[in-house]
Amino acid sequence: MPTLTTTRESTRPTDPRVAPRVGNSPAWPADIAEEKGALGVCFLGQATEAVRLLGVDDFSLSSHREIFATILELVGRGELALEISLVAGELRKRGSLEQVGGVAYLADLDFGVVPERGMESRMKLLREFADRRRVLRVSEEAMRRSMDLRQPIAQTLTWMRDEIG
Numbered sequence: 001m002p003t004l005t006t007t008r009e010s011t012r013p014t015d016p017r018v019a020p021r022v023g024n025s026p027a028w029p030a031d032i033a034e035e036k037g038a039l040g041v042c043f044l045g046q047a048t049e050a051v052r053l054l055g056v057d058d059f060s061l062s063s064h065r066e067i068f069a070t071i072l073e074l075v076g077r078g079e080l081a082l083e084i085s086l087v088a089g090e091l092r093k094r095g096s097l098e099q100v101g102g103v104a105y106l107a108d109l110d111f112g113v114v115p116e117r118g119m120e121s122r123m124k125l126l127r128e129f130a131d132r133r134r135v136l137r138v139s140e141e142a143m144r145r146s147m148d149l150r151q152p153i154a155q156t157l158t159w160m161r162d163e164i165g
Helices: 032-044 047-053 062-076 084-094 102-108 119-147 153-164
Strands: none
Touching: 032 047, 032 062, 032 119, 047 062, 047 119, 062 084, 084 102, 119 153
16 A cells, blocks of 8 residues: 655645545545545445445545445434435525535536446545544644643553544
8 A cells, every 4th residue: 555645735635545635734634535435335235235244434425424424324314225315405494505516516426437346446545544533633632741740640641542442
């Protein structure tokens, strides 16, 4: 697997599989195309399998997390054959349809997706990137806690073990 790198001067990641920067923050590991593919196959009859294998936090972009949370809710209510209009309607009710890119974005999610490719392989890749983001979030918080000299370091170490699992 190639190393993901970014530079502080650039606003673009050097690897296309990373989420875009926000301000001066470095990009976090992600595979946006893979996320779109995992969402897209939900419209091609694989929503139940996606919900079984993936979680909301396996998606890096907030728009993708919102779309998947909606899919999760619909499948939980027994909707097994998801159509773009159904998901769009639910997102509209939530007030987040335009925030996720609108109907056009939803319609584009399954473009170029190979439905025969198993959800297991998508899940493994998305889960690896999600784990990397989780480690980075925990590391950032551990740094903050470690700099606070009022907090015992043993408490920080215990917190880190609990968070990483």
